[in-house]
Amino acid sequence: MGLLRIGLTGGIGSGKSTVARAFAARGVPVLDADEIARELVQPGMPAIGSIVAAFGSELLRGGQLDRAALREVVFHDDRKRLQLEGILHPLVYRELALRAAQLSEPYGILCIPLLLETGRRDFVDRLLVVDCPVALQIERVMRRDGSSEDTIRRIIARQASREERVAAADDVILNDGEPAAVECSVERLDAVYRLWARRAR
CATH class of the missing domain: 3.40.50.300 (P-loop containing nucleotide triphosphate hydrolases)
Incomplete structure (x- = not known):
């Protein structure tokens, strides 16, 4: 095991x-899902392209995702929130699994x-x-x-x-x-x- x-x-x-x-x-x-989610929306990471495609390029500020603006977009709209979660959550869980598999601690x-x-x-x-x-x-x-x-x-x-x-x-x-x-x-x-x-x- x-x-x-x-x-x-x-x-x-x-x-x-x-x-x-x-x-x-x-x-x-300690592996933190929130920290991993923040990493996944950095420039060049796979999630950012999917998010921009779904929610619009106006969420980019100098190539960086404006996370505060994204939160505002999804906070009042459950459909958009679920759409964002559908993009991010599978990637976060996959990365958590990969990092957990590399640990040697008990x-x-x-x-x-x-x-x-x-x-x-x-x-x-x-x-x-x-x-x-x-x-x-x-x-x-x-x-x-x-x-x-x-x-x-x-x-x-x-x-x-x-x-x-x-x-x-x-x-x-x-x-x-x-x-x-x-x-x-x-x-x-x-x-x-x-x-x-x-x-x-």
């Missing part, structure tokens, strides 16, 4: 990056915000959900991005619900504002995942 894939997911503002950094600090490789964290929404639960061996109250999600994203509460609520409404994520999870980290509790959870799960990975080999 190769790398044990731990899928890390959670709603916007739940603290996925905080948890991912805690695993990375323990020497665990296990890795695959941070995939829309893992459940894309119907790819089977892409990972185990699902780790970062959970927190919706009110705290909204507070964090408003503080981080300056987004309006209405905008954040609309994003949350398009994602799997808190209850759906927790029900699908193999493991849950509650990230409700206690950093020490998150560190403790990561430390415990790191030991468990290493043990399982060794046994699987």
